[in-house]
Amino acid sequence: MEDVKTxxxxxxxxxxxxxxxxxxxxxxxxxxxRKIKKSYPRNTVIxxxxxxxxxxxxxxxxxxxxxxxLRMAKVPYQNEFDSVVNRSSKGKLTWIEYNxxxxxxxxxxxxxxxxxxxxxxxxxxxxxxKAIAYSFQKVAEEYFYWALxxxxxxxxEEGEVFKYIKxxxxxxxxxxxxxxxQAQAQGIGRHSQEEVQTLIFxxxxxxxxxxxxxxxxxxxxxxxxxxxxxxxLSQCYWHGFGSFTEQEFKKFENLCSYCERMxxxxxxxxxxxxxxxxxxxxxx
Amino acid sequence: xxxxxFIAGIVILITILICRLGSFLYRWSTKRHNxxxxxxIxxxxxxxxxxxxxxxxxxKLETFLRxxxxxxVNDHSGKFxxxxxxxxxxxxxxxxxxxxxxxxxxxxxxGVDVNGDxxxxxxxxxxxxxxxxxxxxxxxxxxxxxGEDTSTVEKVIPYKGLKLWLTIWFLKxxxxxxxxxxxxxxxxxxxxWTIAVDDMTAISNFLxxxxxxxxxxxxxxxxxxxxxxSMIILNMPNSKHDRYVRENLPNIVRYCERMxxxxxxxxxxxILTSSKYENDDGKIYFKSQEEKTx
Numbered sequence: 001m002e003d004v005k006t007x008x009x010x011x012x013x014x015x016x017x018x019x020x021x022x023x024x025x026x027x028x029x030x031x032x033x034r035k036i037k038k039s040y041p042r043n044t045v046i047x048x049x050x051x052x053x054x055x056x057x058x059x060x061x062x063x064x065x066x067x068x069x070l071r072m073a074k075v076p077y078q079n080e081f082d083s084v085v086n087r088s089s090k091g092k093l094t095w096i097e098y099n100x101x102x103x104x105x106x107x108x109x110x111x112x113x114x115x116x117x118x119x120x121x122x123x124x125x126x127x128x129x130k131a132i133a134y135s136f137q138k139v140a141e142e143y144f145y146w147a148l149x150x151x152x153x154x155x156x157e158e159g160e161v162f163k164y165i166k167x168x169x170x171x172x173x174x175x176x177x178x179x180x181x182q183a184q185a186q187g188i189g190r191h192s193q194e195e196v197q198t199l200i201f202x203x204x205x206x207x208x209x210x211x212x213x214x215x216x217x218x219x220x221x222x223x224x225x226x227x228x229x230x231x232x233l234s235q236c237y238w239h240g241f242g243s244f245t246e247q248e249f250k251k252f253e254n255l256c257s258y259c260e261r262m263x264x265x266x267x268x269x270x271x272x273x274x275x276x277x278x279x280x281x282x283x284x
Numbered sequence: 285x286x287x288x289x290f291i292a293g294i295v296i297l298i299t300i301l302i303c304r305l306g307s308f309l310y311r312w313s314t315k316r317h318n319x320x321x322x323x324x325i326x327x328x329x330x331x332x333x334x335x336x337x338x339x340x341x342x343x344k345l346e347t348f349l350r351x352x353x354x355x356x357v358n359d360h361s362g363k364f365x366x367x368x369x370x371x372x373x374x375x376x377x378x379x380x381x382x383x384x385x386x387x388x389x390x391x392x393x394x395g396v397d398v399n400g401d402x403x404x405x406x407x408x409x410x411x412x413x414x415x416x417x418x419x420x421x422x423x424x425x426x427x428x429x430x431g432e433d434t435s436t437v438e439k440v441i442p443y444k445g446l447k448l449w450l451t452i453w454f455l456k457x458x459x460x461x462x463x464x465x466x467x468x469x470x471x472x473x474x475x476x477w478t479i480a481v482d483d484m485t486a487i488s489n490f491l492x493x494x495x496x497x498x499x500x501x502x503x504x505x506x507x508x509x510x511x512x513x514s515m516i517i518l519n520m521p522n523s524k525h526d527r528y529v530r531e532n533l534p535n536i537v538r539y540c541e542r543m544x545x546x547x548x549x550x551x552x553x554x555i556l557t558s559s560k561y562e563n564d565d566g567k568i569y570f571k572s573q574e575e576k577t578x
Contacts, residue, residue: 002285090470108475131486132409138416138483142466185465187419189370191382210408 038080042208045070045077045113046097050084053281054164056238057273058114061145062094062106065231072227073119079284107141110224121224133217133225136210140232144203146188147196148235150247153179155193160241164278201248207233208252214262223264230262317566323324324349324356325374327363331561333442335518336554339341341383342371344511348387350547351507353398355570360563362451374410387504398504410498410505413490416483423468424480425515428523430459431473440519442556480525487513488533495542500544510543 008015040046047070049063053208058064070077080086088095088104095104096112103112113119122130152161162172185190188196207229216222217229233249237259240246249255263270272284317325326349328342337343349356365372365381372381374392381387391397399407409468429437434452443451463469468476496502497509513536516525529536544551552560 044425092470105471105475111478127489128492131490134482134486135409135412135416135490138420139412142419145416182465187462187464195385206408206411209404210412212405265343 005234013255040078040097042099043076044077044098046080047077048080048083048086048088048095048097050093051081052273052275053181053239054275054277056234057267057270057282059161059164059235059239060093061141061148061231061235062092062230064234065227066094066096066106066109068230068262068266069121069224069227072115072222072224073113073117073121075113075117075119102111106228110227121221121222124221125223129218130223133223136217137225138229139203139206140229143188144200146183146186147200147203148232148245149179150183150189150193150196151200151243154183155196156241156243159243161239197244197248200245203237204248204252208255211254211258213254216258221263226262230259233259317359318353319357319568321376322355323568323571324354325359326356326371327359327361327365327373328371329362330360330442331554331556332519333440333557334521334555336441336516336548336551338442338516338519339370340418340508341509342511343514344507345371345373345383345386347510347543347547348390348504348507349399350569351502351504352394353570354390354394354396355568357566357568358564360565373432387507398502401501402498402503409490410503413487413497414505414508417487417509420468421480421483421487422512423463423466424476424483425431425512425520425525426459427463427469427473427476428525429520430456436520436523439521477524481528482555484516484525484529484533484536488536491535491539493535496539502543510540510547514540514544567574 047063047067049058049067050060052087053059054215056064057067067077067079067187083093087093089102090104092104094106094109095102096109097103098112098116101112103109114121122133125133152159180189190198191199214220216226233255236245236249237256267273269284273282275282319325326342326346328337328346329339333336335343336346345356346356348354362370364370365379369381371383371386372379373386373390374380375390380389387391399410402410430452434456437452438448439453441448460469468479471479491497494500497506513529516523516529517537517540520526548554553562554559554564555561
């Protein structure tokens with residue numbers, strides 16, 4: 001301890017100088033990176049997201065939601081799998097660019113595209129039906145999502161998912177601490193693991209009861225909210241990795257069929273958009 | 285050097301022990317209500333100036349107790365649960381935190397079910413709206429009340445002077461942290477407002493002309509919806525939410541009035557600013573028949 005203190009006092013000028021240089025280099029690098037922007041084709045949505053997943057096109061539900069929406073709305077788009085380093089303005093992993101304008105957050109991206117391209121996927125539904133679908137989307141994304149988040153990052157700390165989320169052990173530990181703090185801030189993190197897992201089951205039961213024998217949330221035809229719900233449920237079905245969530249999910253046959261139906265309807269090229277357990281590159 | 289670190293460590297340890305002891309003594313010094321085991325003790329933060337609570341969750345829970353005629357008593361001391369949440373209950377010797385867990389526990393213990401006529405699909409829809417309201421709309425309301433301008437919330441929190449200032453300062457910090465962790469706090473004010481409008485519109489569109497949320501009779505979801513929506517029209521005077529609902533979604537205002545008439549005929553006696561206000565700390569509601577005749 002004394003040696004460290006002596007060393008620091010003796011080389012104080014050099015240490016401060018190194019810190020200032022390092023900081024300046026970082027700031028200049030970030031500024032340059034921002035200026036060197038790729039040029040993209042016009043009138044094409046550039047979807048910035050994370051690399052393809054092993055069994056579903058993404059390991060994050062919001063990227064799958066957004067891309068499914070783009071397919072449902074038949075909007076020309078291309079993917080850039082760079083969002084791990086090239087984050088949105090809100091620090092999130094799913095965002096878009098369109099004719100030079102950047103939009104963050106999957107839901108705001110969808111609103112932006114709807115407005116800009118005059119799209120309304122729900123025009124054939126009544127206000128009441130749309131309200132119901134919207135409420136299920138919110139349950140999936142603002143409540144159930146947190147239970148999945150805890151399951152993946154905290155309860156399944158050594159889970160198989162980390163074979164595919166390739167981050168060093170120390171970042172996983174930091175990620176877990178961050179996850180606990182976020183979940184506590186949201187509220188669900190104050191419950192015990194048993195209570196959260198009960199909530200997972202109840203949510204799934206709710207989705208299943210509402211879906212019933214219908215093909216999609218609101219009946220024969222899919223609606224915009226199906227993209228969001230599919231995004232969330234896909235993580236249970238294809239990226240559950242044998243966890244509690246996957247085991248519970250597979251008890252609900254109609255939810256499994258729903259996922260398969262959405263996949264067949266909007267992802268006929270599914271096999272080209274996954275890495276098949278990291279055995280090959282996704283070609284799309 | 286080591287001596288200094290050691291002394292600092294001892295000081296920190298003693299401080300922690302004093303805080304723990306203080307908290308323990310506080311819990312034991314506050315009067316505990318002596319009620320029969322089948323009476324729920326509902327711990328909440330006290331009455332509000334314009335509604336029986338300044339928070340949606342105590343109002344939801346108390347409305348549920350009234351809807352199911354469950355014997356209960358209020359404790360307005362403001363004690364928090366072990367999960368550092370409020371409201372919470374003690375029932376039959378057990379402490380339960382989180383308003384929904386409390387409701388689920390009471391339903392199980394007492395065998396009550398106010399969703400009897402609803403199909404599983406309808407119950408799922410009800411639950412979805414409740415979750416949307418409590419996990420999404422609620423945060424937009426917190427951001428509105430505890431944003432840059434806290435003049436509205438100052439009228440609603442029933443404290444004065446330094447206590448009021450400290451409470452608002454503390455809650456602002458907590459809400460900023462919680463909404464950032466949740467995600468909604470990372471949006472701009474305009475984006476949050478878009479989310480709020482979408483949520484309130486969905487609620488109004490689903491409610492339509494129905495008397496209660498799921499039809500002509502009230503059900504469990506009405507407790508949560510009334511708890512939250514009455515905050516907008518009573519505890520957020522002249523806020524964006526309040527103005528939007530009154531100008532564009534009048535069915536929500538009428539709905540709250542119906543719920544108030546049905547389950548809170550004594551509403552005025554639970555409002556701090558009313559001339560009929562009575563402190564009901566310790567008063568037992570819905571005493572069982574055996575209690576009344578013995």
